[in-house]
Amino acid sequence: METRQQGLLDPEPVTEVDEEMVSDVDLNNTMTDEEREEILSELTKLEEEISTLRQVLASKEKHHSELKAKLGITPLSEFKQNFNKSWYDMQTSTAYKKTSETLSTAGQKTSAAFTTLGTAISRKFGDMRNSPSFKSFEEKVECTVSNIKQTKVGSQGGGGSFEEVLSSAAHASAQETPSNNMPESSDHERTC
Incomplete structure (x- = not known):
């Protein structure tokens, strides 16, 4: 027999048991032959009953699905019905x-x-x-837009590109000076 090293919590060394001693022990010695045969007979009967019940259940399930098919109940309609019932149950909770x-x-x-x-x-x-600052800003924007429109109307080509509009706006802004060098053509231009 072998012994292993004793640990801190082990009170005694652990020894291995002989395998021959274990195989000699009969665990069925508490049951007689008659009791054993009776239990085997009961087990056989239970297995037969289980087999019969499985066959009956399979037959019932087949009949169940045939009846549903005759009524037009599909798995999808069942799912919808179950979902609606669950949804209703949840809403009433x-x-x-x-x-x-x-x-x-x-x-x-x-x-x-x-x-x-x-x-x-x-x-x-x-x-x-x-506010006065916003009104002043709004007036400046209106004047600039008005000047751009007048510049574009006065130009020969009509439309023009975006760059031309920007340059004419810059030109119009450059002409705005305190001495008001722009020719007067309308009341709106005089206020700009």
Whole structure:
């Protein structure tokens, strides 16, 4: 027999058991031959019953599918029906109702917050548009656009490229000076 090294928690050394001693032990010595035959007989009967039940079940399943086919019930229609029932059951559950109410309340609050934000932004844009600096900027843009239009109308070719429009706008802006060297042709040009 071999012994292994003793560990810290092992109170005694562990020894290997002889295999011959283990094979000599008969585990069935508690049962008589009659009891054994009775159990084997019962086991055989159970296996036969299980086999019969499987055959009956297979026959019933076949009949079941034939009846469904006659009624026009397909696996897809069954799936839809099961899904609809599950969906209905979920919607009527307490958890779903509470969650739905919570989300509805959150949606209403979010909608109100966006409405308030939109009103505030609109008011700020209105205030900004009425400010003197914005009005001055707006007038300058209007004058520049008006000058570009007049320059384009006065040109021979009509349309022109984007570069030509930009250069004419730069030319018109260069002509804007405090001495107002531009010829007066309309009331709008006088204010530019």
